[in-house]
Amino acid sequence: MREQILENIKDALMRADRENVTKFTKLALDRSVEIKKILDDGLIAGMEIISNKFKCGEIFIPEVLISAKAMHAGMAVLEPHFVKCGIKPIGKVIIGTVKGDLHDIGKNIVSMMLKGACFEIEDFGIDVPPEKFVEAAKKQEIAIVAMSSLLTTSMNSMKDTINALIKSGIRDRVKVMVGGAPVTQGFADLIGADCYAKDASQAVDKAKELLKIKNLK
Ligand code: B12
Numbered sequence: 190m191r192e193q194i195l196e197n198i199k200d201a202l203m204r205a206d207r208e209n210v211t212k213f214t215k216l217a218l219d220r221s222v223e224i225k226k227i228l229d230d231g232l233i234a235g236m237e238i239i240s241n242k243f244k245c246g247e248i249f250i251p252e253v254l255i256s257a258k259a260m261h262a263g264m265a266v267l268e269p270h271f272v273k274c275g276i277k278p279i280g281k282v283i284i285g286t287v288k289g290d291l292h293d294i295g296k297n298i299v300s301m302m303l304k305g306a307c308f309e310i311e312d313f314g315i316d317v318p319p320e321k322f323v324e325a326a327k328k329q330e331i332a333i334v335a336m337s338s339l340l341t342t343s344m345n346s347m348k349d350t351i352n353a354l355i356k357s358g359i360r361d362r363v364k365v366m367v368g369g370a371p372v373t374q375g376f377a378d379l380i381g382a383d384c385y386a387k388d389a390s391q392a393v394d395k396a397k398e399l400l401k402i403k404n405l406k
Pocket of ligand 1: 233236237239240243244250251253254257289290291292293294295296298299335336337338339340341342366367368369370371385386387388389390392
C-alpha cells in the first residue's frame with residue numbers, strides 16, 4: 190500500500206499532475222510513510238524520470254517546467270513537517286542558486302532539510318550574483334555560504350563568489366559548501382570550497398561536520 194502511494198506520487202509527477210502530487214504526498218504522510226522516503230522514492234524519483242525523458246528528447250522545456258511546479262507543490266506539503274526543530278538554531282546558512290542559473294528544486298530540498306536539522310536559513314533564490322552572497326556575509330554572522338549550480342556554464346560563478354569573499358577579507362569567517370548535479374568533489378577542491386555534498390542528506394551531515402556539531406537530529 191505504502192509502495193503504491195509512492196508509485197502514485199511518481200506517476201502524478203511524470204504526468205505533471207499537481208493536484209495528485211499534492212494529494213498522494215498528503216496521503217503518504219497520513220499513512221506515516223517516512224518523510225525522507227516520500228522525498229527520495231516519490232518526488233526525487235519522479236523528477237529523475239523527467240530528467241531522463243528530457244535528456245532523450247522525449248519531453249521538452251514546457252513539460253519539464255510544469256513537472257517542476259508539481260514537484261514544488263509536493264515539497265510544500267512536506268516542508269512544515271521538516272521544520273519541527275524547537276531548539277535554538279545551530280548556525281546560519283545563506284543559500285542560493287548561482288548567477289545565470291534558474292534551477293532551484295535541488296537547492297530547495299537542501300534548504301528544507303538544513304532547516305529541519307536546526308540550521309537557520311536565508312534563501313536568496315535563483316540567479317544569485319557573487320556580490321549578494323558577499324554583502325550578506327559581511328553584514329551578518331553567517332556560518333555557511335551554500336551554493337547550488339545545475340549548469341556547467343554557471344559553475345564558475347561559485348569560483349567567482351569565493352574570489353569575491355577573499356577580496357572582501359571575509360573568506361576566513363565563513364565556510365563554503367557547494368553542490369548540484371555537475372559539481373564534484375574535484376571541482377569543489379579546485380575552487381577552494383570547504384565542502385561538497387552530493388545530495389541533501391549528505392549536505393546536512395557535512396554542514397554539521399563543518400561546524401563540528403554532532404548528534405543533532
Ligand atoms: C527541472 C530542469 C529544468 C527546469 C528547472 C525548474 C526549476 N524550478 O528548477 C527548467 C525547465 C526551467 C530548466 C531550464 C533549463 N535547463 Co534544465 N534541467 C532540469 C532537470 C530535468 C532536472 C533538475 C532537477 O530539478 N533535478 C532534481 C533535483 C532533486 O536534483 P538536483 O538539482 O541535482 O539536486 C540534488 C543534488 O544535486 C544536491 N544539490 C543541489 N543543489 C545543492 C546545493 C548544495 C549547497 C549542496 C550541498 C547540494 C546540492 O542535492 C539535491 C537534492 O538531493 C535537469 C536534468 C538533470 N539531470 O539534472 C536539466 C538540466 C540541468 N537542464 C539543462 C539545460 C541545458 C537547461 C536549459 C539551458 C535549457 C534551455 N535550452 O533553455 C535551461 C537553463 C535555464 C537557466 N538559465 O537556468 C541541462 C544542463 C546541461 C549542462 N551540462 O549544463 C540538464 C542537465 C538537462 C540535460 N541533460 O541536458 N531545466
